[in-house]
Every structure is written in structure tokens, then in C-alpha cells.
Amino acid sequence: MPRPQRYTDTDIAAAIQALVAEGEDVNPMRVRMRLGGGNVGRIKAVIARTAIEPALGAKVAAPLPEALARDFERLSTEAAQHVLAIATRCWVAAWAESAKGLRDEIVKQRTQIERFEKDVSASTELIAEMEDQRDKTERVIDTHIREKTSLAETCTSLQSALRNTESDLRAAQRVIENLERNQRQDREEIRGLQRRIESLVGEIAVLKASSPEPKAQKPQSRNRTATKP
Numbered sequence: 001m002p003r004p005q006r007y008t009d010t011d012i013a014a015a016i017q018a019l020v021a022e023g024e025d026v027n028p029m030r031v032r033m034r035l036g037g038g039n040v041g042r043i044k045a046v047i048a049r050t051a052i053e054p055a056l057g058a059k060v061a062a063p064l065p066e067a068l069a070r071d072f073e074r075l076s077t078e079a080a081q082h083v084l085a086i087a088t089r090c091w092v093a094a095w096a097e098s099a100k101g102l103r104d105e106i107v108k109q110r111t112q113i114e115r116f117e118k119d120v121s122a123s124t125e126l127i128a129e130m131e132d133q134r135d136k137t138e139r140v141i142d143t144h145i146r147e148k149t150s151l152a153e154t155c156t157s158l159q160s161a162l163r164n165t166e167s168d169l170r171a172a173q174r175v176i177e178n179l180e181r182n183q184r185q186d187r188e189e190i191r192g193l194q195r196r197i198e199s200l201v202g203e204i205a206v207l208k209a210s211s212p213e214p215k216a217q218k219p220q221s222r223n224r225t226a227t228k229p
Helices: 009-021 028-035 040-049 066-210
Strands: none
Touching: 009 028, 009 040, 028 040, 028 066, 040 066
């Protein structure tokens, strides 16, 4: 991602016009010094695009003699070359400084990236552990659910068996009550029969006592006479 520009083209053009208004020479280094920074290449491009007009009220210089004009042109060329050399050195130094800062920034960013990668790796391991723990918890919950379901089914079966047992117990109680009732009836019948037997025995005794004794019958002897032929 490119770094944001500190100075816009409008700021550079305003600095150029300010130099023009003050009657100063316009060159990339002066503009850069006026701004307090900036890219020399961009300043050159803005200077080339900007129409530099003389300041209001500026006097039109009288034409110089040819010899002075040649000397002025030579000195101007030398000065321009000298300024260009200085500007080049400054630009190289600024570029080196900027590159150094950029390298430091890259190293810093790389260090941060490595730290972020370590944090991401640790976070990934933590997420994996949490997912493993979640899977274990889900398995335990599934086991508890199955056990709960089985227990509920067992409780239902026990309740059904208990209801059946209660029904059988009530039936057994009814059978026992019927047996007890039958036993009471049998005991009453037995007591009635005993009383009937005792009454019959008494009647028989009375009948024996009131009836005459029978005479004893003599035994008849059977004499067989022998017949002669």
C-alpha cells in the first residue's frame, strides 16, 4: 500500500507562487525548503506544469550588454549545475534516508507480522484444543442423553411392572378374601354337620334305649340220617 502524500500538488504550486511573489528563484530545492519537505521529482513536475508569472509591480530589467549577458549566462549555468549537483546529493541523501526509514519500517512490519503469525499459531492451537474439548463435551452429553433415555425406559418398564404387580396383588387379595370367606363357610358347614351328627347320635341313643331287646334264637341242629340203600 503506497504511503500517503504529505504535500499535494496544490501545496507545491502555492509555494512556487509565493517564491515568485517574493522575487526568489524558483527551483526544486527552494520549493522543498519552502514547504519543509517533499519529493524533488514531484516538485520538478509541478514546476514544469506551473506557469510562473512575475510578481505584480516587478520592474522589467533593462537589457544587459552582450559580454555581461554571456558572463551571466555562464555563471547562471554553473550555478544551476552547482545547485543541481547539490540538489542531486540532497535528493540522494533524502532518498537514502527515506530508504533507510523504509527498511526500518519493513523490518518493523516484518517483526509485527512474525509476532502476529505466532499469535495466530497460538490461537489456532487454542482453537483446536477448544474444538477437541467441545467434541469431548458433546460425546459426554450424548452419553448422558442415552443413559437418561435408557433410564427413562427402565423407569417406564418398572412403572408398568409395578402396576402389573399391584394388579396381581389386588387379585391375590381378592382370592385370599374369597378363600377366607369359603373357609368360614366351610367351618360353619362343618360345625352344622357336627351338630347334626351329635343330634343324630342322640336320637339313635334314644331309639336304642326305647326299643325292646330281641329274644335270642336257639341255633338249629341239622341231623342228617343216613339212608340205607
